[in-house]
Amino acid sequence: MGSVSDEELTGALEEILTEADLEATTVRTVMQQLASRFPNDNLEGKNNFIRVELARLVDTIEERKEAKEEPEEGSLEEEEEDVVEEEAAESSGSEVVIEEIEEEAEEEELEEEEEVEDSPKPAKRRKLTAFEKAVVLKDPLAEALGVRVVSRCKLPQHVKAYIEKHGLEKNPKDRREYLSDDTMRKVLKTKSFSMFSINKYMAPLILKPDECDEETQEEARAYEAKVLAALPATSRNGESKAAKKRKKAKGM
Incomplete structure (x- = not known):
């Protein structure tokens, strides 16, 4: 089994996201496309790299779109x-x-x-990416993880915390998987799961804020505002027209 390089993964991710609808794209669908592109490679050890690159590339693509929509200075x-x-x-x-x-x-x-x-x-x-926007967990999953409103990119962290808190054991038949305890077996309806496949089991238990009541929507808006406030501001500084004219006059 081969090992795909970081450069190859980044290139594949950029191609996938450029053609995708970012509002409808999920980590799971991206992972599935990567798996189909690299069928002979084990991507399990690349999960963290892939998630970081996803967030970075989504930001880059959205900034490009914003730049195209903005009128030219001057x-x-x-x-x-x-x-x-x-x-x-x-x-x-x-x-x-x-x-x-x-x-x-x-x-x-x-x-x-x-x-x-x-x-x-x-x-x-900048605006929140599709992975940073809030989603609402249905009651069984929300009660198990101890959180109701969360962003998609933070959801795996809560699952990992649950695994560590409740001491879920590795599947002896597949060390990439965890054996579900009674709670997870009822919530996810599976005997075992991996961090790679968890999104498939959680998808039916996730709602968009606009599918919920007004109180929950307000909670989601407050969560997104908190996330947005923690993000670094993007500078839009550019060279002034006066500086450009001086350079042109000097033949630079």
């Missing part, structure tokens, strides 16, 4: 300049007046931009 200013030029031309009908207006406007613009050139733009917090 486009609004350029439109306003065009309006000023047209109005000046219509009112005066003189090319000399137009040139003077252009020069004055450019000088004022350069002065203003030089003042704020080194001032950082307000940081913008």
